[in-house]
Amino acid sequence: MKTLRAQLRDVIQQEMTQDPAHDVLHLDRVWANAHRIAKDEGGINLRVLVAAAYLHDLVNLPKNHPDRKLASAMSAEKAEPILAKLGYSAEDIAAAQHAITTHSYSAKLEPKSREAVILRDADRLDALGAVGIARTFMVAGQMDRPLADPRDPFAAKRALDDQLWSIDHWHLKLLQLPHEMATRKGRKIARKRAKLMLAYLQQLAKEMDTELPAHWSELLE
Template identity: 35%
Template sequence: MTDSEIVEETITFVKETLQHAEGGHDWFHIQRVFNNTMLIAKEEKVNILVVSLGALLHDIADAKFHDGDESLGPQMAQDFLHSIGVPKRTINHVIKIIKYSSFKSGLNNGTVKGKKTKFSSKELQVVQDADRLDAIGAIGIARAFNYGGFKNRLLFDPSVPPNLKMTKEEYKKSTAPTINHFYEKLLLLKDNMNTETGKQLAKQRHQVMLDYLEQFYHEWNPLSFKNSM
């Protein structure tokens, strides 16, 4: 099976698996991340098959939709890739991308129970940037509120301040209003991009979020508009 055939088989598998997924984590999210990945990869020396598969499978079973089970996604990806004959070395790299690309994987300073969990590769950096780009800007705003609605969260509550020092477990269990998510994650992503392309693309999307928040607070209370957060 050629690399292009492997990618096409993976696209079919992901589409079928995520056909009923929440709107911010569905096939179209995967497609956007894949496209972002291909764009960033043009300027980086990476294994194209690895970044393609990493992008396509990074959210195949997002833990927050599976009772917090972080092992399910990597296992599903491994089983699928093995079934279509992908080399073990490639599978292992893709699995590590799935495990370490998320924002929450960087919390707790990259440790779990005192043990280092860090992994890095240029391929991981490319997929991570591609995924983070889809979490910010106009689409990032839409995804944030779509997920907030899915979880029945408040839009905003001035009495609930953002938690800027969350541990990984606190992040996973958070039920805070959606606006808090901007400060707890989305506005932090611009300065955590890995690649030059990712950094440049993030700047404009970051500004979109700042402009949106200013307008949000103005509409929330136009008599005493004050962005105090």
């Protein structure tokens, strides 16, 4: 597995367009998450899982790109010849492609295999916790999106809008991810990481001389 992982890392260094939030370190973390969940689940095809973990962002389109929801399918297609060269069977290639295609939040496709379910949980875990906080602001900087509405930073009296304000994205998506995890281990890790993010928001609110509205904390109940 160590040799295969090294080969896959070499491939993505050459084939994948990387940005600060979707780079080789992101792939390393997704694999670490996936491997951790797989140990808890048991009976997982790790060759399929490691391939899907390292190739799931081969085609990486910006979040505001009109074809964003197609990126996972494009990544799966691009993965096929790579895995064939690495000696994967047709069956394992198809399994890895399915996991890659269905991992995407924006594609809204249902994973049908255990490996696909694990990859989706593992990728979403990387949007939470300390890394999730860092990635949020890296993406916001790339998109030139402000931190928060200066009049009502935590949407106490306005509608949430994550197309305008970075912090709103936490409420509309990120802090809801623990409820969407499909594996027991994924849910446990996600909830712990989301609590860290909520603590960060509470401190941020203090530093902004305001209070975090109750509807933020209610997301984790």
